[in-house]
Amino acid sequence: MAFKLKINGADQSVDVDGDTPLLWVLRDVLGMTGTKFGCGMALCGACTVHIDGVATRSCITTIDSIGSSVVTTIEAIGTTAAGARIQQAWLDREVVQCGYCQSGQIMSASALLASDPHPTDSAIDDAMSGNICRCGTYVRIREAIKQAAQSTGQRG
16 A cells, blocks of 8 residues: 655655554665664664654554654654754763664653653653663663753754
8 A cells, every 4th residue: 555654854655554564664665774673562662763753662653553644763853953962962971882772762862852851850761761771871861861951942
């Protein structure tokens, strides 16, 4: 079936079965490999993208459920104010170790800051609880989110 999608500000047309997960459309059909496959059951957060600004697990989101919603992936998150602050804080705090989970972590953190520019520790914990980091960089992830929150208003 043919589906028209709005991904990272561009119109995309794909011809896939309606029950195809968005993750596979992004990676295999559109060649956007920044979004990672982790568990396939929405438990690890590696596949997180934004759908209408909400952090969403793309591994269980079927293409036919997207409709006219706007999808943002890691490839474009730096064009948003919250995404740019998070990416800079990630670099400043040297969050990344192996890097596999980082696109999902950044997407969840960006959605958090877009909806709550000055989150509490509890809000950070809640927003990030579905993202697993096997390297254990959770302390640096929290520090980076706090740094990005402090820079709110200093960048576009």
